[in-house]
Amino acid sequence: MDRTSIKKWFKAPDKMGQKYSLWVVYFCTGCGIIEVPPVITSRWDAERFGVIPVATPRQANLFLITGYVSLKTLKAIIRTYEQMPEPKYTVGFGSCPINGGMYWDSYNTIKHLDKYIPVDGWIAGCMPRPEAIFIAVTHLWTMIDKGMAKGYIKYRENYKYYRQNQERLFGKLEWPPLYPIEERENT
Amino acid sequence: MKEKSQVKRTSFLTPFKAIKYLFEKPVTLRYPFEQKEPSSRYRGFHLNDWDKCTGCGNCADICPNEAITMVEIPEIKPKPGEKNERPQIDYGRCCFCGLCVDICPPGSLRLSRDYFHIHFDKNTFTLLAKDEKKDKEHFLPEEKYSIFQASLTHRKKNNEGFTSDLNYSLFEPERVPMPQVPPEKRKLSFIEQVLGYSDEEAKKEALRCLECKLCEDACPAHLKISDYIKAIYEGRPDESLRKIFEDNPIPAICGRICMAHCEKVCSLGKRGEPVAIRWLKRYASDTIKDYEKTLKLKPAKLTGKKIAVIGAGPSGLTVAYFLRLKGHKVTVFDSLPGGGGMMRIGPPLYRLPIESIDKDVNYIASLGVEFKFNTTVGKDILFEDIYKEYDAIYLGIGTTVSRSTRVKNSDKAYPALLFLRENKIGKRVKVGREIIVIGGGNVAMDVAREALRLQHIQYPGEKVITKIVCLEDWDIMPATKEEIEDAKEEGIEFTPGWGPKEIKVEDGKVKGLLCIKVKSVFDEQGRFNPTFYEDKKMFLKGDMIIEAIGQAPDFSFIPKELFDRLEFTPRRKVKVDENGKTSLPKVFAGGDIVNLNLDAVTAIADGKRAAEGIDLYLKEELKNVSRE
């Protein structure tokens, strides 16, 4: 942890602000959520890292996709993700979002999360331990510092393709596109 | 407890009791400054000892998520009976259940106590499991190991978590014990030592097989071992026998005396006992009383080609069987009164009863193979005649002449083959009371154990001694461990590490053997070239000496002009091409005169190869004829 870098605060206050207050959407997407309560309570205390769960996606900028994602949940995830203000970061938690995990042959879970929404980092494990969440957070800090956590920009730029993939799963989506699709294509 | 259900009207101040926790030490683990060690059984990432791993692929088979794939590693030079494949693990699939650890027969796969892998790149989640010996990148010394590296790093020491334990493994490390006649009883007569599995025992033993198929690669004849074992487990010995007969027409013989190269590489044998593959084959052939009814094999339509097979040993029988199935007319010549060749005279009766040999031979005969026993080629029938008359000839003559030690008075010693042969063919040799057997191979063991039985029969109740003298020390003795153990149990004395110098003779009678201490058996190139300490001598008393130090083939029946054209390898074996064909036209060869293994199953493999070769050769000849 680079506590001493006061310089950075002057140079890029926005980055520092985003880094040290990663607020997590309170959304139990899969079984990985079981390690989140210990993390946010006294034993591990995620607040030391600036991580707290918040009630609505409008206040959050970190989305922990905890574990497997079924089709029905994916719909909710997309809606939640699109409601989050930028800059926003997603972290895939556990094996399942990476390559299907335990449910690699299930008819109702998606196998690769990054086909539908951008993911900035992945945590291996089934279940990953609470420590892994902290490490992921510190990694995210460095990534934000270096400007590597650009998932949301990617989403904006490739929204057409993401939307296409989403519609292949659900048919026509009932909510309007987040970004205008046609215009993007021209620029 | 019921009283408590009525709510106590506690003061509204009571909850403030909790304030006392303000003054206690906080329970928060100040991670990462303060760390909690994972438990000693933690199921983290995989470690794999590449030196121990055999590439059997059991881990990949049991993985419920198909997270493990076996990847071929070209750098690895596999040991015999191992594959150069190593497990690659996809952490996008792995659920850290540890099934792979519990099934790993050599115990090379373990789970570590480290569990961090956090990365923005998805492709880093698939990797080959290694351990600190092979992987320099991911294993860090304790002082360098840091959670911030967090990319599959392990500490160098003390990184093992969940490891394989034979007490809790998913496979059964112990073999079903084979019922045997106790040594005190069996040494008195020639009854068969091993009784054979019952149905139940065979099924239980067959259940142990993990179907990794390492054995099939190791078997010279490439029998479909896992298939026939599976059939036995499923209670279908007939199906099992059918599978065996696809590659091996003499299961009753092979099931008893095969050298079992398969069992040496069996993955279960890495830490436990290998599956008793040979006994299971024996079980299959013994349970089926009548091969003909079960197998229902019919030879193909006659092709009109005639083939002579010289020698009814394992390779000769195999050639005869396969060629007969292809529709050729086969005649087998052998100088012995029955089939089996060396199998008939070599292995003692307590290992291989004559009935078992006859069972296999009779079945092959019943397919229409003509056997001409008591016919020595070169004496009763000339090789030239055969050469003219038949379309192809197979030489499966084996090694029939015992080598001699050529020490002083070695003419007074008994050659092993003569001894064995005379015993088998009726004439019981009059043995001495103190026998010395020279040699440390399986033949020597057979000879010694047979001699011991003869002694017990001929001198009932008297004190008799049989000793084995051999050049090799215990660790390099060529006989199988099993045989040595059995011989020891029966009371045979061993003096390993001594070489014969002179046979002491008085009044034409053998008095004993003068031995000298062996310095080394092999030279630097690993060739057989013994050296001795000339000053260290020892005298062994004995009234009969048998030499069992090896055999050589006898080509005297082949006429000189043909023999001169026969080519040999540098190690004095007959040179054959990949079809088993020798340098002589239409002559094929196999068995002990070709290979260096000198055992039955390699002879079968040779026979199979030659049968294919002969068939191909005859077909091509047919084409040539029609073209003309």
Place this chain on the structure above:
Amino acid sequence: MATSLPDRGKGKYIEGKVKKMDKLIKEITLAFKGVKETTIEADKLIINAKKDDVLDILNFFKERGYDHLSLISCVDWIESGQFELIYILSSYSEQNGKKHIILKTKIPRKNPKFKTVIQIFENAEPYEREIHELFGINFEGHPRLTHLFLERNYKIPPFRKDFNTREYVKEFFEKIPFVEDKK
């Protein structure tokens, strides 16, 4: 219990129970014809009934104190072309609590439908809804046979044996391209 409890007094305690079950078996075979029953364990009774009798048998057991419907399940016997509906009953009362009754009935696989049992056991509702969704069996008289778990409509209901989920995954999920590949 298959587990080792050697001195659980297998003699007296269970014998008494078996007798009680015997009485029940007698009653039910008298009341309904074509009922086949097998006892798999001392206190587990399997009853194979005709599909028309099922509601009456459920009522019959409910009257005799088997008032807890543990589970409604369904098995797809694809080879014989039938679905098997399974009703597992037990009791809330202490003396009968150990016993189970597994009531089974077979219905044809083609155009499968059955009567709902909500009027007898209220908690049958979600179970029937689940079976409707995963096996495609219609329960006549059920108030809401809507989607329970699934988001998509599948051509073959996913729990039927002829629905191969591994093939489905290959056909459907694997074919969706990564965004990087699309560009």
Place this chain on the structure above:
Amino acid sequence: MKTERELELYFGPQHLGMVGNFSITLQVEGDKIVKAFANPGYLHRGFEKLMEYRTWIQNFPMVCRINVIEPDSMEMVYAMAVEKLAGIEVPERANYIRTIVLELSRLASHLFGCWAYANMLGFDTVAQWAMYHRDLLLDLFEELTGGRVYHIYIWPGGVRRDIPKGFKDKVLNTLHTIGSCIPDYDAAFFNNRLFYKRAKNIGKITKEQAKRLGATGPILRATGLKHDIRKIDPYAMYDKIDFEVPTREDGDAYSRIWVVRDEMIQSVHIIMQCFEKMPEGEVFNRIPNPFKWKIPKGETYVRVESSRGELGLYLVSNGEDKPYRVHFRTPSYPHGLIILEKLLEKASIADVGNIMISLYVVAPEIDR
């Protein structure tokens, strides 16, 4: 059906008042709920279908994932069914270890429930305690099984490894730590007047209603019925162990949480007794080679008492190396889909989370 004043309100899956990935559609009039429709399926993975594609042993890592909060009872019920169909005996010591593991996981699960309930009602201090204490139990599991959350420890034929050295002392220490906090828990939570006001008469259900709707576990026991599968159909070592089944009469949220509290104390007693009575010896009867293991034809229904009620498994084998049909009867299924809908009728919106968590609905159990 819907009048003009009524409004449809979606509650969950992303909602602070929702524990687990579950959602309810509420028809409200003002802040009164007219009708509620449970909307599960956010965690549906088709477990029972996937298990038909895996061999008997490959299913073991699978079953525990059905319920993330209390995986051990899932493993237990599957192991029991497999043992019954395959006729495998379990050594006595293994049964004692199983009992200990099951009770530890019941404790962990109840503490999780306490966390959720206290958190929901705003008793944050208590919530922090409960989660900390649960974490101590998870450390014990890690020591014993090698995994914090998914243990994969109870196997057919026994347990996967014997208990490590010094484990007993660690368990007793931890239980002592937790037990010494019970007065504080009581003072701050269970006997708290605010809690009483908030939970009393909320989500009330009568005994008859509970029976009719298929309730089991603490919910049923809170209505006064002494129904516990550990007593009436004992498995593992529960018939050799002396314990009580706590009950309450009122059937409301307050009674339910008290039943849970008393059950935790009973669990501690059971664990202590198990350690006293546990004999030395084997813990694992080796199962057949997993690549060749076939289980004879048959079917069975087994059940255990999980922390939330009757957990049953209907298992059909047709003599192959894979199960033919698996169906879990999970306790949350009737609780979440029927009882919750019934109890939410005429409740106020503010009580939705309160009722739902007092019913202890675990979403992955429903969806499977």
